[in-house]
Amino acid sequence: MGQRILVIGATGLLGGPVADRLCEAGFTVRVMSRDALRVRARFAEPFEVVAGDALNVGDVEKALADCEAVHVSIDHDQEDECVSQVLEAARTRELRRISYISGVTVCEENRWLPLVDRKLRSEEAIRASGIDYTIFRPGWFMEMLARFVHGDRVFVFGKPKRRWHFVALQDLARMVVESYRRPEAANKVFYVHGPEALTVLEAQRRYCRVLLPEIRTLRSTPYWMLRLIARLTRNRRMQNGIEMVSYLEKVGERGDPTEANAILGAPEITLERWLQAQSRRVGSRHLGEAR
Numbered sequence: 001m002g003q004r005i006l007v008i009g010a011t012g013l014l015g016g017p018v019a020d021r022l023c024e025a026g027f028t029v030r031v032m033s034r035d036a037l038r039v040r041a042r043f044a045e046p047f048e049v050v051a052g053d054a055l056n057v058g059d060v061e062k063a064l065a066d067c068e069a070v071h072v073s074i075d076h077d078q079e080d081e082c083v084s085q086v087l088e089a090a091r092t093r094e095l096r097r098i099s100y101i102s103g104v105t106v107c108e109e110n111r112w113l114p115l116v117d118r119k120l121r122s123e124e125a126i127r128a129s130g131i132d133y134t135i136f137r138p139g140w141f142m143e144m145l146a147r148f149v150h151g152d153r154v155f156v157f158g159k160p161k162r163r164w165h166f167v168a169l170q171d172l173a174r175m176v177v178e179s180y181r182r183p184e185a186a187n188k189v190f191y192v193h194g195p196e197a198l199t200v201l202e203a204q205r206r207y208c209r210v211l212l213p214e215i216r217t218l219r220s221t222p223y224w225m226l227r228l229i230a231r232l233t234r235n236r237r238m239q240n241g242i243e244m245v246s247y248l249e250k251v252g253e254r255g256d257p258t259e260a261n262a263i264l265g266a267p268e269i270t271l272e273r274w275l276q277a278q279s280r281r282v283g284s285r286h287l288g289e290a291r
């Protein structure tokens, strides 16, 4: 307790709740971002805020000063290079732990996907660094469901058949905090599976039932049409999202969460509970503004 932890990627979807939860748990949390204004707007005291780029070893060295640990939650097409700069900067420090967000489909068989290759390289470098590590492999997050909603329409990508253990960000954040409290979490790779297995379509139906009751039927849009829409609208984020969902549907969920659940406590937040909390927090009428 009282350890200082640097969080790289705290302005991101996954990194934000982890930084918040570490702070609530009594750790001193330093957050690093390439965008100083953005990170200062998001993180007030007691957070320590530093501007810096993980691709720049000098920036990471400065950010790591007096830190005992670093949590890496970066989305970047040179993610492995970012991790290697973090490890380089850590060489001269007495770093006691590195935690890293990988992914549930990360394995040799899926290495053909550049993202998986980058994550495997990052994991390999972390394991070889000699620093105690905890690697998390989460999959589908409940929070991602909002990204399929555009105006009064919910996009169903193709015909989803695979089942995924949807997890809430709060459960991941709790597990990361727990990993810093438990010595037995050192040098482990943890699969993060939520409590129930659902197809994306089943999850979307439940989402609509609670948060968008005006949408009664969900129609599937074929991938070729989605790709066409993304190309015509030059929507890069949509293009990336389509390719990611199509990849996930192709390869399916991996891993056994038994060890993670035994050491860190299993994720408990069901989609139903998460939806009820969203409904109370925002009120379905105002949800459009919050998305």
Ligand SMILES: NC(=O)c1ccc[n+]([C@@H]2O[C@H](COP(=O)([O-])OP(=O)(O)OC[C@H]3O[C@@H](n4cnc5c(N)ncnc54)[C@H](OP(=O)(O)O)[C@@H]3O)[C@@H](O)[C@H]2O)c1
Pocket: 008, 009, 010, 011, 012, 013, 014, 015, 032, 033, 034, 035, 038, 039, 052, 053, 054, 055, 073, 074, 075, 076, 079, 082, 101, 102, 103, 104, 138, 139, 140, 141, 144
């Ligand atoms: N989203 C999911 O559903 C999901 C599921 C499983 C695994 N993951 C993995 O979780 C990680 C985080 O994903 P996310 O969805 O939270 O991403 P995100 O919302 O896009 O956030 C990405 C974060 O990376 C930081 N970043 C990127 N390049 C950086 C650099 N050069 N130096 C410093 N910071 C940099 C960004 O910080 P600034 O822009 O502020 O610098 C931002 O905070 C990724 O590795 C992703 O593959 C995500």
